[in-house]
Amino acid sequence: MIKPVEQKLINSIRTLSADAIEKAKSGHPGTPLGAAPAVYTLFGRQMRHDPANPAWHNRDRFVLSAGHASMLLYSVNHLFGYGLTMEDLKQFRQWGSKTPGHPEYGHTPMVETTTGPLGQGIANAVGMAMAEKHLAAVFNRDGFPVVDHYTYCLMGDGCVMEGISAEASSLAGTLGLSKLIVFYDCNKISIEGDTDIALREDTAARYRAYGWQVLEVEDGNDVDAIDRAVEAAKADDKRPSLLLIHTKIGAFSPKEGSASSHGAPLGAEAVKALKQNLGVDPEKSFSVEQEVYDFAAACVEKGRLAHRVWDQLMEGYQEAYPELYSKYMEWFEGEAPDLSQDEDFFAFEKDDSTRNASGQCLARLAARYERLMGGSADLASSNMSYIKGRGDFSAETPEGANLHFGVREQAMAAICNGMQVHGGLHAYCATFLVFSDYLKHGIRLSALMKLPVLYVLTHDSIGVGEDGPTHQPIEQLAAVRSMPNAALFRPADSRETAAAYAAAIRRQGPSCLALSRQTLPLLPGSGKQAMKGGYVLVDSEKALPDVILLASGSEVSLCVQARELLKAKGVDARVVSMPCMELFEEQDEAYKQSVLPKAVRARLAVEAATSFGWHKYVGLDGDTICLDHFGASAPAGKLFEAFGFTAENVADKALALL
């Protein structure tokens, strides 16, 4: 039976949310009102969490996939003592506040992942549950379940409609993620009205088809029923569970059941009516009874104790398994290695495709950095992304470190984000560069959260050849380069590929590696200096060259050849390799000037992709040899020639600049 104080706590979540949204004159009250009992059931009764230590490794995770309901999270944060003050709640959605419009990872305590773009959160939660399952398999020993927590998620009708949630949920079923428990806040209302206009499927049956346990709760206000359903979810050790909870959007307000309660303040009168309906003083705002705080504090005492028990468990673990303990601490707390002085990591002897070089780098990296974990969206053999000797992660073999995402690029990116924020792992994933279009919102969330997820993106140009324009990236490099916090590497050879990895794993933000299908020459002079993003690969004879040739990836060697042709004509060219514009921009002005002296205006950029973005380096007086149209289906060599990617054409265009 629900206690009166529990009901008060639930109502406090509701009134704090409504008050903060009202004060901000902006926000989403509908879900906080409807889903407050479900979320209370988790934080108050079921979750093992320690608000004083929100970063406790073994806490249960909670993901608010319906990120617009941020006030739900902030109210819980405040009530359970995670640190948000009443003043913070009053600053909801204001400049510099701890309570932004959507939950932001790294900004507000207890926010496990940045949500808002629908469907991402549940896919993050799948990633967290995968991380938990793998780490448990790696670290747990008899009597020492050091990694042992649940991942909870709240999603709404919007998340349910997004394809990314379908991808992630199908994979979660396949992988038997039994410690993933997803609440579906089913209020049957979306912004355009009754979900009947766009969603008539039997979602429960769909999740059963994915191999999930589905538990239905008829009344979203029935805390005991929700509680029992969570128990049933926990009792299933084979399947993830979906709790389909029937709720009312904007519950207890005059806008209950109406789409108008979704994304706008209720209005002062409606907030008063809400409070009256809840039996709360309508004249008080931002008001919580002490009894509620006290009760919440008592609730979290269980979690504090669980944390203490875990600390003791870790002490015993350290004694019983000192090496494993060290490894655990390294995985969860250590930094990514500095490979810049690691000669073996950079050692390559022969011409090779950069996708092959990437495969070698991954293997070398995994040997030095065991917590690397990832896989491909069903293109491992093309992406060279499978790391031999590390097994396959599956329902039956969670200790394996190679992931099989299936043809699910979107979920792949979001799962990597989830694995990364979970802690203990460094995530990578792989597909063709052209399909980075499917990853884009996931990469963006890596960037927003500054997560160093590695995106291994092979088949980086018309070098794809016969598969044709649907498979040949043109604008994908620009799409990543233009994204804040993200870095796009397009290495010119194997050594530059190693430099890309060395830089990428230590960045704060995602790195996308654009890698060739075709063999590229190992270039004399290439190497670690590529970690500066751009550098002089072959210099001019004079201090100031007649012309600067800039390129990335497969076009760098063309420029080296063109430099010889130009030399024969008495023109002194410098070749600048630019594998990563973002890292180049981070260098100091003196270095940048030393590579690209402002006085030299004859500059030619060469890249088998859109010219968009290159004028930052070639200016109004320079030129580009790029592809501002789609590719074609033909052998790669034919395409490079037909589209002007020849040393002769580079030399001719360079001459035309003089």
Next chain:
Amino acid sequence: MIKPVEQKLINSIRTLSADAIEKAKSGHPGTPLGAAPAVYTLFGRQMRHDPANPAWHNRDRFVLSAGHASMLLYSVNHLFGYGLTMEDLKQFRQWGSKTPGHPEYGHTPMVETTTGPLGQGIANAVGMAMAEKHLAAVFNRDGFPVVDHYTYCLMGDGCVMEGISAEASSLAGTLGLSKLIVFYDCNKISIEGDTDIALREDTAARYRAYGWQVLEVEDGNDVDAIDRAVEAAKADDKRPSLLLIHTKIGAFSPKEGSASSHGAPLGAEAVKALKQNLGVDPEKSFSVEQEVYDFAAACVEKGRLAHRVWDQLMEGYQEAYPELYSKYMEWFEGEAPDLSQDEDFFAFEKDDSTRNASGQCLARLAARYERLMGGSADLASSNMSYIKGRGDFSAETPEGANLHFGVREQAMAAICNGMQVHGGLHAYCATFLVFSDYLKHGIRLSALMKLPVLYVLTHDSIGVGEDGPTHQPIEQLAAVRSMPNAALFRPADSRETAAAYAAAIRRQGPSCLALSRQTLPLLPGSGKQAMKGGYVLVDSEKALPDVILLASGSEVSLCVQARELLKAKGVDARVVSMPCMELFEEQDEAYKQSVLPKAVRARLAVEAATSFGWHKYVGLDGDTICLDHFGASAPAGKLFEAFGFTAENVADKALALL
């Protein structure tokens, strides 16, 4: 019972496919071998098609969602007389051929849509079936079923895993698209091996949950069973049908059942073995018995007759419903209207947000261009994309023209592509600009196919305000601008919004309209000239200005204000409004020079988005006021100020250039 000649035809599909892939030394034989009987059943027995007139409006459509199986389509094309010659098949995947690696719309007869990126094709097919259902409701009259065809689609395990197919399929069930019949070529093999590693769901149950009829065919070689299943699919007039057909990848070759048959030629020996297994002379290549051609010709005779019957039906229709007939012909054959001289279309009186202006433009456009059809991914009231008085398209009201896509951005784009290639409609769709990330691969396919789909993308900057960085686009403008064939419009006021629409509907390629949430001033001097992409909004007093201020959208008025501040300091500035870089680039050199004279190097670009791409216009000597970082959650006005988007800052930065 299958006739021997039918089996021969099926085997011809197989051997032609294997031979062409072998000759190309590249391609995907697995699916053509496994799915040949299913595809034969359609083209030979079930489909109403007239190869001599592949553009016949009322033909049954066939979409090869598994686009990598292109040789399946090309073989069928050749055998049924769509025009591909044996020489074309021999040129598979070669430069300039009619038979590229993946099927390309507009390039090869009978290719209904460009496929290759998995999951897109089935979503296109959903769009075609929606178009058919709507057009039937608009045009059909008792005794005159002038729009009345099926849409068939073949998808594989890859398409089944992609989230976009889930989105589209859920919507198809909701809309009761009973004339959509999808073949699921279920061979349980994907590139990384047995699909069991990533896909253990019960796909049949999942489709039943979507509200589909699911029919299972145990043996993919059993043409009669497939034929019966298609009949059962046709008999259901309430639900779309999924035919789950169990096939073997690489059937009858030595690589049958192996992932190795998916994406690489079988090898000469295996092709011989395949032919032996099929009872065909292993020494012959590209060989088809005359009997097979004759039989295929007899098959299509049915379709030719059906086409003739339809022509007669249309004659009767023209007589009985002359106005409706004219409308039909206009919708299917007419061009988009030229609005450039339509003063009413451009008439606006007051300051307004460009999203509101867009709403007015859509309504004005719909009045002038009835076949406009579209909707939003559950943001209609924010996107201003609902056109009043036109009803809602649903299972029960197919005559309605407002679509409710649900929160399914990916499928929305692909459905619009499908509606557009179907013919008879001009498609638009809407969401927030930041969620163009979810649309990106769909926009790319619009661009590849040169389809004039309109993407209405509101909330175009930090002007979003309180919803914060997850909802504030930064790099999305660059992502579209860098895409070939696509155009990005960011109008500065209501008149420029009208100009964007006027230009967009007549383009060959998609147009993305980035529209403000907030009110923008109606600018003196704005108007139709915006159709040139960039133009002088407020000129300098001298022929050559001291400084050029360039901007788009909400930042244009800042530049107009800054010009006044500069004037007070004796600096003569020109303000260039640049609503569409792509259209500006299409102008002749003289015009471009007249707007941006090369001699003027003091240039400042102002846009509340990434600076990436603007250096094409400001060069090495100019500057930008842009946002090369993510936004924040706060009221919009605060954000513009905090991030330097003030007239004062524009003036200061401009002065610094001098």
